[in-house]
Amino acid sequence: MGGHLKSRTRSRFALLCIVAYILYITLPAVQSTFLSPLFPNLQEILYPRASLLRLFAEHLLLVMLSGASAFFTGILLGIAVTRSWGREFLQPIQDLTALLQTFPPVAVLTLAVPAVGFGFTPAYLALYIYSILPIVRNTITGLLSVSPTLKEAARGMGMTPLQVLMKAELPQAFPAILAGTRISIIINIGTSTIGGVIGAGGLGVAIVAGLVRDNTAFVLQGAIAAAGLAFFADYLFETLERRRTPQ
Amino acid sequence: MRFKIFTGLCAICTYLLPLYTVKPNRIQTGSAIRVFDLPPHYWIAALLLILLIILIVFTRTHTDIFFLLFSIAFMSHLLAMLTFLQNNLVLWEAAQYGRISFSAGFWVALLTIYLLLSWAYRNSHYKTLPAIAFILILIGISVFVLMGCFRHSAILLEFQNRSEKFLQELLHHISLSLSAVGTATLIGIPAGIWAARSEKYRNLIFKVVNGVQTIPSLALFGLMIAPLALISQQFPVLRTLGIAGIGNAPALIALTLYSLLPIIRNTFTGIYYIESHVISAATGMGMSKSQKFRYVELPLATPMMLTGIRMSLVQTIGNTAVAALIGAGGLGTFIFQGLGQSVPDLILLGVIPVILLSVLFDRLFHWAEHIVTPKGVRLAWEVT
Numbered sequence: 001m002g003g004h005l006k007s008r009t010r011s012r013f014a015l016l017c018i019v020a021y022i023l024y025i026t027l028p029a030v031q032s033t034f035l036s037p038l039f040p041n042l043q044e045i046l047y048p049r050a051s052l053l054r055l056f057a058e059h060l061l062l063v064m065l066s067g068a069s070a071f072f073t074g075i076l077l078g079i080a081v082t083r084s085w086g087r088e089f090l091q092p093i094q095d096l097t098a099l100l101q102t103f104p105p106v107a108v109l110t111l112a113v114p115a116v117g118f119g120f121t122p123a124y125l126a127l128y129i130y131s132i133l134p135i136v137r138n139t140i141t142g143l144l145s146v147s148p149t150l151k152e153a154a155r156g157m158g159m160t161p162l163q164v165l166m167k168a169e170l171p172q173a174f175p176a177i178l179a180g181t182r183i184s185i186i187i188n189i190g191t192s193t194i195g196g197v198i199g200a201g202g203l204g205v206a207i208v209a210g211l212v213r214d215n216t217a218f219v220l221q222g223a224i225a226a227a228g229l230a231f232f233a234d235y236l237f238e239t240l241e242r243r244r245t246p247q
Numbered sequence: 248m249r250f251k252i253f254t255g256l257c258a259i260c261t262y263l264l265p266l267y268t269v270k271p272n273r274i275q276t277g278s279a280i281r282v283f284d285l286p287p288h289y290w291i292a293a294l295l296l297i298l299l300i301i302l303i304v305f306t307r308t309h310t311d312i313f314f315l316l317f318s319i320a321f322m323s324h325l326l327a328m329l330t331f332l333q334n335n336l337v338l339w340e341a342a343q344y345g346r347i348s349f350s351a352g353f354w355v356a357l358l359t360i361y362l363l364l365s366w367a368y369r370n371s372h373y374k375t376l377p378a379i380a381f382i383l384i385l386i387g388i389s390v391f392v393l394m395g396c397f398r399h400s401a402i403l404l405e406f407q408n409r410s411e412k413f414l415q416e417l418l419h420h421i422s423l424s425l426s427a428v429g430t431a432t433l434i435g436i437p438a439g440i441w442a443a444r445s446e447k448y449r450n451l452i453f454k455v456v457n458g459v460q461t462i463p464s465l466a467l468f469g470l471m472i473a474p475l476a477l478i479s480q481q482f483p484v485l486r487t488l489g490i491a492g493i494g495n496a497p498a499l500i501a502l503t504l505y506s507l508l509p510i511i512r513n514t515f516t517g518i519y520y521i522e523s524h525v526i527s528a529a530t531g532m533g534m535s536k537s538q539k540f541r542y543v544e545l546p547l548a549t550p551m552m553l554t555g556i557r558m559s560l561v562q563t564i565g566n567t568a569v570a571a572l573i574g575a576g577g578l579g580t581f582i583f584q585g586l587g588q589s590v591p592d593l594i595l596l597g598v599i600p601v602i603l604l605s606v607l608f609d610r611l612f613h614w615a616e617h618i619v620t621p622k623g624v625r626l627a628w629e630v631t
Contacts, residue, residue: 088248088249089249089250089253091369092362096361102561102606103565103605104561104564104566104568104601106566106568107598107602110582110594110598111595111598113585113586113594114592114594115351118589186461189463190462190464193465193466194569197572197583204465208465211493211572211573216472216473216476219469219472220470220473223465223466223467223470224466226465227462227466227467227470230461230463230466231458231461
């Protein structure tokens with residue numbers, strides 16, 4: 001009973017935060033009333049080139065597109081290397097992803113510029129490749145931890161290999177896959193903030209402009225929005241994970 | 248078999264893609280060089296190598312040794328082509344200020360060599376062979392560098408223009424990362440032990456450090472600026488100590504905050520999940536609380552703690568590159584300068600050392616983890 005009540009106040013608090021965040025993102029008036037008392041000496045409080053809402057939309061688009069494509073690729077790759085015909089690739093893929101994960105995300109993002117150039121596409125590609133890694137690794141871990149007896153039982157019921165995969169293995173591996181996706185998305189949100197430097201737009205644009213022009217208000221304007229986005233994504237995944245985990 | 252075919256296809260791809268780009272100078276876009284753009288004996292050699300890899304893939308014996316030999320031949324061929332380009336830059340109207348950058352084919356070639364060596368390592372009876380091949384390749388590359396094979400390569404030119412600054416920023420990068428992780432270790436290990444002991448504060452500690460980890464690095468650096476600028480305005484004494492809104496101070500604080508989570512989490516896990524019968528046995532031997540901590544819990548948890556420190560360090564080396572944006576220096580300086588001037592090779596001069604540093608420290612700590620794992624625990628792992 002107590003836990004139930006606590007979770008209700010928790011979700012109410014979260015709802016309140018989300019409403020406040022949406023107001024902050026959409027209304028420049030809210031941003032300036034919040035920021036102007038902090039910076040009485042500054043002429044310009046808000047980043048003038050683009051509205052925060054626009055930057056936010058660019059940021060979200062980049063994260064969602066790269067995250068969604070990495071989600072599907074990662075799961076497919078994870079499934080492929082755990083089938084009998086792909087087993088040969090299991091160890092190499094695990095080694096390679098482990099190695100690539102030690103590469104800093106910033107490095108992968110900025111490497112995309114010599115390879116592809118400036119703009120949205122290189123940022124998308126870099127984020128896509130980097131976010132495949134945790135998803136593949138967790139999909140593999142999840143699928144390998146499914147007990148052989150369960151698979152045997154599913155086969156014994158007359159399921160085809162595809163049915164065994166869809167009805168027995170993937171549901172069992174899903175919590176692990178979800179955890180991997182959570183890591184990916186959080187890293188993605190952080191890395192795409194730096195995407196402002198390589199011309200991919202997003203909330204990083206305001207932060208970098210503030211740093212270059214020595215205007216801390218722009219920095220704060222963008223930083224609050226980026227931090228808030230990361231918090232909400234994290235909260236969303238936490239709620240999802242709690243729902244999916246069997247009691 | 249499928250994996251061998253895949254590796255072979257990667258090798259073939261190398262020759263289909265552009266390997267190098269020749270530019271007349273720093274600014275102009277260059278022309279892509281495929282193997283077929285070179286004199287016949289280079290592409291005949293390429294055809295022979297392709298034939299060779301197909302043969303190796305489909306033979307059943309001694310693939311490991313053939314793979315090693317092939318990777319050496321493959322690397323030599325790439326470097327020979329590079330040398331030819333260096334000496335004949337005139338052919339591409341790029342003589343004195345000409346520079347050569349690596350293109351897609353070259354990176355695929357590196358991937359191929361990685362695949363060849365890792366396959367050989369996994370399947371060879373002689374575990375030292377791939378290591379020897381790796382060392383041979385490294386020696387080969389350094390010989391080529393000394394012979395001036397890379398003297399027109401663009402990264403090296405960028406390096407020569409600022410070799411002093413490069414070393415300075417490299418050292419600065421390492422020291423900034425290490426001091427952030429060092430501070431985080433000093434805070435994180437006690438905090439992790441505290442979290443393992445006190446149920447009351449465990450949730451709070453993890454909520455806070457998890458929250459910090461969620462914030463994008465650039466945003467956290469940005470959030471540090473305003474309060475620090477304010478503090479240093481209020482107390483001029485601090486400014487003389489170098490504490491200001493931008494520069495090292497906010498970077499160090501933000502990097503330290505970032506490094507906390509893996510260290511605290513792993514220390515907690517290491518101490519909290521020691522099996523209870525181990526503790527009971529220690530109690531049964533008459534150990535006091537502090538003895539149990541000193542002789543049982545700490546040694547068992549140390550590998551886990553080191554893993555945490557390794558994860559922090561790898562992550563911090565990357566984040567330190569971002570810290571260049573708030574004026575903290577480090578290798579990120581070159582990356583963002585390169586982005587600002589749109590000089591891809593300057594970006595690479597920053598990015599490649601950052602990647603090498605992370606991989607190097609990662610390997611170093613893996614090794615250290617292996618060393619400090621108590622013998623009994625290692626044996627128990629090997630059994631399971």
